[in-house]
Amino acid sequence: DQGHANAQHNLALCYVDGTGVDREYAEAVRLYCLAADQGQADAQCNLALCYEDGTGVDQDKAEAVRLF
Secondary structure, eight states: OOOHHHHHHHHHHHHHHHHSSOOOHHHHHHHHHHHHHOOOHHHHHHHHHHHHHHHSSOOOHHHHHOOO
16 A cells, blocks of 8 residues: 555455465455556556456446446
């Protein structure tokens, strides 16, 4: 939570894959949001995919489109 967008995105990927941490989609979404809010493009795309599929968040196609 120190504002390092790339680190937040990379940690989110770890939570999605369960690499070094328990798989926890809600935490991945939280980290994607932090990074996406700072303009990290990969985080924005991955967050959009979460909203599209309902992974870690309620499915919201409109929010997915906005993020894409």
